[in-house]
Amino acid sequence: MAKNFNEMTWKEYSLAFMVTRPGCSAEYRTGDWRSQKPVVDKSKCIKCGICYLSCPDGAINLAADGTYDFDYDHCKGCGICATECWTGCISMVEEDK
Amino acid sequence: MAKKTGIEVSLGISEAVKLADVDAIAAYPITPQTHIVEHLSELVADGELNAEFIPVESEHSAMSVCAGTAAAGARTYTATSSQGLALMNEILFIIPALRLPIVMTLANRALSGPISIWNDHSDLMSVRDTGWIAIFAENGQEAFDLTLQSFKIAEDHRVLLPISVNIDGFTLSHVIEPHEFLSQEEVNEFLPPYQPLVQLNPDKPVSMGMVGIPEIFFEAKKAQDVALIESKAVIKEVFKDFGDRFGRYYNVIESYRTEDAETLLLTMGSISETAMEAIDVMRDEQGRRVGLLRLRLWRPFPVDELREMVKGVKTLAVIDRAVSFGGTGGPVAGEIRSALYSTADRPYVASFIAGLGGRDVTVKDFMDMAALAEKMEAEGEIHEYKMIGVRE
Numbered sequence A: 001m002a003k004n005f006n007e008m009t010w011k012e013y014s015l016a017f018m019v020t021r022p023g024c025s026a027e028y029r030t031g032d033w034r035s036q037k038p039v040v041d042k043s044k045c046i047k048c049g050i051c052y053l054s055c056p057d058g059a060i061n062l063a064a065d066g067t068y069d070f071d072y073d074h075c076k077g078c079g080i081c082a083t084e085c086w087t088g089c090i091s092m093v094e095e096d097k
Numbered sequence B: 001m002a003k004k005t006g007i008e009v010s011l012g013i014s015e016a017v018k019l020a021d022v023d024a025i026a027a028y029p030i031t032p033q034t035h036i037v038e039h040l041s042e043l044v045a046d047g048e049l050n051a052e053f054i055p056v057e058s059e060h061s062a063m064s065v066c067a068g069t070a071a072a073g074a075r076t077y078t079a080t081s082s083q084g085l086a087l088m089n090e091i092l093f094i095i096p097a098l099r100l101p102i103v104m105t106l107a108n109r110a111l112s113g114p115i116s117i118w119n120d121h122s123d124l125m126s127v128r129d130t131g132w133i134a135i136f137a138e139n140g141q142e143a144f145d146l147t148l149q150s151f152k153i154a155e156d157h158r159v160l161l162p163i164s165v166n167i168d169g170f171t172l173s174h175v176i177e178p179h180e181f182l183s184q185e186e187v188n189e190f191l192p193p194y195q196p197l198v199q200l201n202p203d204k205p206v207s208m209g210m211v212g213i214p215e216i217f218f219e220a221k222k223a224q225d226v227a228l229i230e231s232k233a234v235i236k237e238v239f240k241d242f243g244d245r246f247g248r249y250y251n252v253i254e255s256y257r258t259e260d261a262e263t264l265l266l267t268m269g270s271i272s273e274t275a276m277e278a279i280d281v282m283r284d285e286q287g288r289r290v291g292l293l294r295l296r297l298w299r300p301f302p303v304d305e306l307r308e309m310v311k312g313v314k315t316l317a318v319i320d321r322a323v324s325f326g327g328t329g330g331p332v333a334g335e336i337r338s339a340l341y342s343t344a345d346r347p348y349v350a351s352f353i354a355g356l357g358g359r360d361v362t363v364k365d366f367m368d369m370a371a372l373a374e375k376m377e378a379e380g381e382i383h384e385y386k387m388i389g390v391r392e
């Protein structure tokens, strides 16, 4: 990207501020305002994938060993994954900053 | 030249929409707009117009459907009045922000209450700041011509904004007037099929109507405002193109017998025709130096043209068909005062409110208003607005 979106002048945006590149929100850190983050205890994970299915933001990714990793750039800290996890191996931890 | 056909103004507008070969119509019937969409639904049902006619359960849905069809790249039309327009309100703001070129006939009718099905301009004034282009027709021929021109204006890639073509409810919508229609070939040449700049298309996905966080919202509104202001040049271009082709020329502000005028009346909509009669009487029988300005383009407001046209005029009497309750003048008069405030030698602006909820405004009323405005100017009367024709 040439210019950051919040540095562009009104003339530089697309017509009606349409997003013309699908999925480009991945380029932005949308997890900045999280107050708690999910932390997984992989020793208790049964690899069921329920967390992955429940995340409204697609912020959970399949790891090579079949467990799941969290994408903290995009996780909003809603806690749905922790609530849905069958084994209770995800805990929500306060962000220190 | 085509022959004249006597037809109800509403049906004349339907003919224009048919000739424009629209792709989608979504509308909900409301008096006095009903005949327009009723006739269009017949044209679609009879196979004379190849379009999707989408019946809906409310005007809110009608405008929402129009947003969808226009976003998908369809030439889109709707019509409404008064309470129907009020019910569309939420979506009206979104259409220009999404830069969707929808054409809507607004058969102007008073907003309730008291409940009124009759004509004034309170409905349009309630949506003044939605960002739509707003044009006024004064008779059936103009309604037909301006409907066709509106598609061309709205869809121009330099514009891409929605337009409301305003016609006075009943006094225009329900009267039979002579129309000179255009042939399908003439319309096809003037108005080629709509070529969207961006559209919803699964092969090339786009997201429309995104959230505008504080870092970009202001820029979005600036871009929208500039688009509306700059549409005026395209409007004038289309008016000229239409005039050159078909011999009927339109202007953003029309004038009538303004030469050497010391006093001008200013009107919008069909009462302009009565006002012209009053000007004739005052000029021809009383030798008074009066003339008339008829505001055709309400948004974007033709500031430069107005300033030019009132040069040297002593008194300007603005006749509004709506009240801005507790305000400083009728909506049009307020606009005009503000447009002229910074100019030198501006005329005295008298603000009159008349013809609310279908109350007739007669030739005598216009003559009285001209005389009253001149008297107020001579006495330097400070006022906000006066209501004319109300029983005191």
Ligand code: SF4
Pocket (backbone or CB within 6 Å): A037, A038, A054, A055, A056, A057, A058, A059, A060, A070, A074, A075, A076, A077, A078, A079, A080, A081, A082
């Ligand atoms: S906390 Fe919410 S956003 Fe973050 S990974 Fe869990 S479900 Fe997704």
Ligand code: SF4
Pocket (backbone or CB within 6 Å): A040, A044, A045, A046, A047, A048, A049, A050, A051, A052, A067, A068, A084, A085, A086, A087, A088, A089, A090
């Ligand atoms: S829901 Fe819990 S157990 Fe299931 S995959 Fe996710 S972290 Fe592992």
